[in-house]
Amino acid sequence: MNCVRRAIAGMIAALLLISGAEAAAAPRPLVDHYRDVVESPPSLWAHGAILMDAATGDVLWERNAHVRLHPASTTKVLTALIALERGDLDARVTVSKRAAQTPGSSMYLREGEVHTLHDLVHGLLMLSGNDAAVAIAEHIAGSVEAFADLMNERAERLGARNSHFVNPHGLTHPEHLSTAYDLAVITRAALQNPLFAEIVAAPQKELTYEELGRKVVLYNTNRLLRGGLPGADGVKTGTTGAAGPCLIASATRDDQKLIAVVLNASNRWRESAALLEWGFRNFALARLGRAGEVLVHLPVRGGKRRAVPVALREELAVVVPRKTGAVPEVQVDLKRPLRAPLRAGEVVGRAWVPLPGDGRRRVDLIAAEPLPAATWVDRVYQGLVALVDLEGQLNLNLITR
Secondary structure (H helix, E strand, O other): HHHHHHHHHHHHHHHHHHHHHHHOOOOHHHHOOOOOOOOOOOOOOOOOOEEEEOOOOEEEEOOOOOEEEOOHHHHHHHHHHHHHHHHHOEEEEEOHHHHHHHHHHHHHOOOOOOOEEEHEEEEEEEHHOOHHHHHHHHHHOHHHHHHHHHHHHHHOOOOOOOEOOOOOOOOOOOOOOEEEHHHHHHHHHOOOEEEEHHHHOOOOOEEOOOOOOOOEEEEEEOOOHOOOOOEEEEEEEEEEEEEEEEEEEEEOOOOOEEEEEEOOOOOOHHHHHHHHHHHHHHHHEEEOOOOOOOOEHHHHHHHOEEEEEEEEEEOOEEEEEEEOOOOOOOOOEEOOOOOOEOOOOOEEEEEEEEEOOEEEEEEEEEEEOOOOOOOOOHHHHHHHHHHHHHHHHHHHHHHHH
């Protein structure tokens, strides 16, 4: 059975390598549309790199961003995301022999020790503990192999479809590959988790190992958090012989967060900082509407009330060049006529803005609250109100003549 499983895994990995041509359909980065109004991007040595806006997912710049490379410990972003989504942070995790003996970077776990999942996730992200990665994987899925299946399923759902993971820590394996783009997509999702964002932004953290009765201080391996870049707030380092120096870095300025990924870089700190600085100098985030923000009240036929408030299901935002500051006009397509009953959250139209090229960014418009159908009493009342309004208008017309 194990031989069959390995054979199938090998075939899947081979197919993934062949399917690299799919990346050709990826949208062009924004710098290609705005070369006349933005600076030339910095020169980087990284074999694969990308700069992405965290709010929109727009790619500002990339080089070889869809080429599969060894990701090293940047893998742990996905491991942490799954742990936070599926696990109970207060759960007690017993360290196995396999976890304790995992080579490479470590939080120095010992076989038989008991730690909370909360502490293991901190050690995973801050110290880059390979032992913590295995302990988490075994706790969440029962085994490293089963956890790798969860990783691939989650990556697929996020749209990171050019990756294949076989372990939770990123130690070199010929079939364990990802791309700068996929890692940015995974990181963008992970940063939406408040605890993940808090952990990766912390230069250091004191933890109390309750079961062991001692305190420890964890120091983040990300040097950019210690004064290397204004606004730096994440995310994850990675280094192996096959991967070279890697870094996923994020920074936030003026309500705009950018994510930079460099794989197999010459100087990951300098290259990441240069890429983020270039992004902030040349691009700005224009927020056109917040999720849940009511835009208008629309008339509804046959309802208990005559109108329903309409809101954005998700935030509507675009990235624009700072030099021009030109913000596209929001367009609205509505389903007409609207008829009751309407459920809260029911789609009643769509707001959209044009993007560079021929693209559009679309957000559903939804009913912000339910609107029941009118009863016969409601219809009689509405009819009387309409008559009163009509009589008042007629009297006003007579007086003004």
